[in-house]
Amino acid sequence: MSRARLGGSRRPLAFLSLAGLVLGAPCLPGLARASTFDTPTGTVTLGAGAVRAVSFEDTNVLRAMNVKVAKWNARSFLELDYSDATPEALSALVAEGKDVSIEGSRSLRIGKDSKGLVFFDKSSFDAVKGSRFEVTFWSRADGIAPSFFVAYGRTDEDVYTKDHFPFAQVRALRTGVQTSDGWAEYSTGALDGEVFGVGVRAIGFVPRSVDEGDTFLLDALEIRKVDDAVTKPELCTQDDVSKQCGPAGDCMYGHCVPSTVTWGPLPTKALREELAERWIHVMTKIHGDRNSVALANAKLVKEARRLAAEATSSRIFVGGLARLVNETRDNHTSFGAPSNFTYFGPQLTFASSSGLGCFGVVEKDLLGGGMGYAVFNVTQDSRLKPGDVLASIDGQDPKAWIDKHYPSFVRTLPNDPRSDWGESASSMAELLVSRARTFTVTRCESASSCEGAARTEVKLDVGELVYQAILSGETGGGGSIACTARFRNAVKDPQARSQAGEDNVNVEVQPSGEVSVQFDGFSGQGGWEAQMNGVFKDGPAKVLMDAREGHGGYYSAIDYLFSITRGASEPYGVVSVGRGGHDTMDPTGLFTSARTCTAPQGGNELVCVASNVDGFFSIPGAADPLAMRSKIAWLNTVDVSANDYMPKLLQGRSKFRVFAPHPTAGAFGSVIQLPSYLSGFQGGSIQIQDSRFGKTLSDAQQARWESGHGVEPDEVVVQKQSDILLGEDTILKAARTWLEAP
Structure with missing residues (x-):
């Protein structure tokens, strides 16, 4: 128009x-x-x-x-x-x-x-x-x-x-x-x-x-x-970028680049101030995640204004503001990504092998114990091998380096910091290729011991390797593979999406009678629900739900799966609400609309939407679904949103157990998209609700706000380095052992 x-x-x-x-x-x-x-x-x-x-x-x-x-x-x-x-x-x-x-x-x-x-x-x-x-x-x-x-x-x-x-x-x-x-x-x-x-x-x-x-x-x-005054391609790391590249420079592929080609031009001071104030307003007056709002008040408010006043380059201001938004810790919240489909896009895009391979979270059982990052799978020409454990990045402990720099380049961070392990592992190959100068892996030749000749250190000057490939115009080699948080799939030849565009529900019955289900989220309606109904309608004795790569989905899909897997004999439910007001998050009467909006018959849809209320609870007196007799092993790793809700809703149910290396992201609320706030950038997003859980609405009203608290595994299981060398999936093995137990 x-x-x-x-x-x-x-x-x-x-x-x-x-x-x-x-x-x-x-x-x-x-x-x-x-x-x-x-x-x-x-x-x-x-x-x-x-x-x-x-x-x-x-x-x-x-x-x-x-x-x-x-x-x-x-x-x-x-x-x-x-x-x-x-x-x-x-x-x-x-x-x-x-x-x-x-x-x-x-x-x-x-x-x-x-x-x-x-x-x-x-x-x-x-x-x-x-x-x-x-x-x-x-x-x-x-x-x-x-x-x-x-x-x-x-x-x-x-x-x-x-x-x-x-x-x-x-x-x-x-x-x-x-x-x-x-x-x-x-x-x-x-x-x-x-x-x-x-x-x-x-x-x-x-x-x-x-x-x-x-x-x-x-x-x-x-x-x-x-x-x-051009930016020369001097050697650099993320720790010395200001010294080596100057305030106007950025560091990619181990070399200095002008930050104009990464984060764009530096906005005017007036625009910087307005961008800062807009994010301050959004994060403190509109956002629904109570924990994120507290974090924003503690840091973003002051630091965003300081950046607007003092920043001398887009790396410092735009990159810095994007990091501040990430540090409010909500996986539904993002600053927005630049429309930069070039070698110099400043943010990580997706789980990519990047010519190296796929990394995952690992228990370093051959190296004295503790969690770390290891190679799960490799590309055709990779210099890495499955089982290689990341020993250092630019001379630093990998997790220390991740904690310091990962928030600057990822598009969003988990609500629960303990979930950083899985998400950062998924992005590790792209992160090393684009933002590290060197890294070292420890390679073990034996699954039983890693001493003496069986142990070697392999150092890759990844920045120089990629830089030279870019100069020669010979990038794109090494092959590419799809990366997920799984070391091995739970079913053969899984498909991520159905022809209808819904998350596929991949089902396979094992010789043991176990029904193995692998799916990546809850983005589905009729077709997705029919597939899940096919799994649980007859109440199979043993079900393995592999949701280790869970991107979330629809509230209605959560409600449906809950209704066929947990009955009124073990009641539970959830209420999700927005903030009660612009200046007051939780006023008296916050849950007034929830009484009808979470009732079995439902409330007035317009009232519930206007009140920003969702939820459901077990229906008192209703017959239990047949699946209440099913023993369900639930596998998590990189899980957010609907993939937070579902295990939370089933946890505490009889014959249910969560297996994971760490908690889920802890993003309990609806998300909305924001318009673009800066030319050349896609719009970001925010979470507009928070959630409480309980046996009834009254119980839930007394519970804590759940965002920021990922779903704790009932059994903490981390993929073992030794099992990688043996080709075995540690988490699958643990879950199936539990399913087979009396």
Whole structure:
């Protein structure tokens, strides 16, 4: 839907509002404009000395910049469809008439038929290679905000052609200068002309998700050299990044990179302050996890404001604020991820083997005991072997290094810190490849002893190995395997998703009569429920539920599985509620709506939704389901949300036992998505409820808030290093031993 323009004559504004954010600073740090903005008239005049200054009065200039028309592929959000920028195609983009430009009499209207422009301006980019440069432009949103990128690459193909992606990428932010009729200035701030020797290949203005009629105007484009203060690829670690790389640098692959290609440009001071205040407000006035709110009040409130005032780079501010959000300890809460599909995405993405293999939590029984990280499976060309135990990262104890640095790069942290083991193990390969310089593993050749010749230390200079591979353009080798928290599957050939897009429930009956079930979560409705009903409807004697990779799911799915596995003879239930008010979390009457919303007949759905209340309890007098006679072994490791709720609801039931190396994440509440708070970033999320458990609602009202307390295993079982060498799954073995016992 097109947005109406402000009426009246154009005038400059002292501040501007961007998605509710107030920016008052005149420019991004380091910006010294070549163009000039005339305050009385609200117009821009391009200045001399720029590497490239484009007024869009003459489209022939665009052809000299080797421009191409581009549109995002309908089937791939990382692929552009290009076409020639013919005179006719360029003329179709020209906007002329009253109030459609801020410099001269013409501008470009981007977004018609979802099309934009990509400039492969080789001469300009060659001129700034080896120095720092800046891109500025003016834009007016007529339905959509401008979409812009600076793409680094070795060839033109790297700029989002099929199966290619930019080597590095940067977006632009508003500088804080705008006019009353909607024109705003954007800037990248100072950027390095090359990263690891790879220069800029293109700049692009290509909109996404365009509704018919939505466009933006583009005018007064400038590319200019700033200075020669580039970030050199010096050796670095996460502990010495500020010393080795300077405040403007970041450390990836054991070498310094400009933080503009990781966390983006540094926002203006006004925008930094507004971002900090927004997160302070969200975490202390809206968030539903009582423990997270307390943690936010204890640290985030003060530190976010300090970062906004003092930060001198995006690594320090954006990365620092993302870490502060993580440190509020809620697995449903995330700062949001940058749309950075390049070598330099600053955050961990998913459980990836990254050319090394898959790591898991291990009991170091061959090395004197204690928990650690070990290799579960390896890729084809990995230098590691199953059973290798991580001995050090950059010369430090692995868990100490993880505790210090993991919160800076993960997208969210478990509510219960004891659950960090499993989640960090899942990300370990990607973390080592992207953020470590060296690591050492201890290799044992025997499953019975690891002394003398049977024990070796293997050190990998992983940063240098990956750095050289990046320089040579030969990344992607070593193969790839899917990583999970399981050393071995409980069933043969499990499928993660059904054709309907639901979490698959993989079932296999063992020769012993045990019904083995492997599933990764509760994202399912009719099909998922039917599969679970098939498991429990006849009350099998022995059931093994392998939920060691549990990403959560639907409240309704929890309710359903609870109803067929725990009866009224052993009553239990849960109530989940949001905060009682903006300033008071738990006022008198907090549970008033819960009386009807958790009743068997249910309450008024509109009232329950408006009250932010969910829950259910065993129905007094109801017949027990047949599955109450089933002996159930429940396996946990990396489990969150619905995978927190379910074992909590079944724990204490007869013939039920949880086997795990540590507690679950402890995220007991619904989650909502947040809009993007910063250009170039996806929106984050927060938890809006907390939960209490008990035999009845009255009991639950007297219980503690459960978020922050993961589900404790009834039997603590950690995968043994010796069992890895034997090819045996320690947790499966322990669970099956219990199931077979009288």
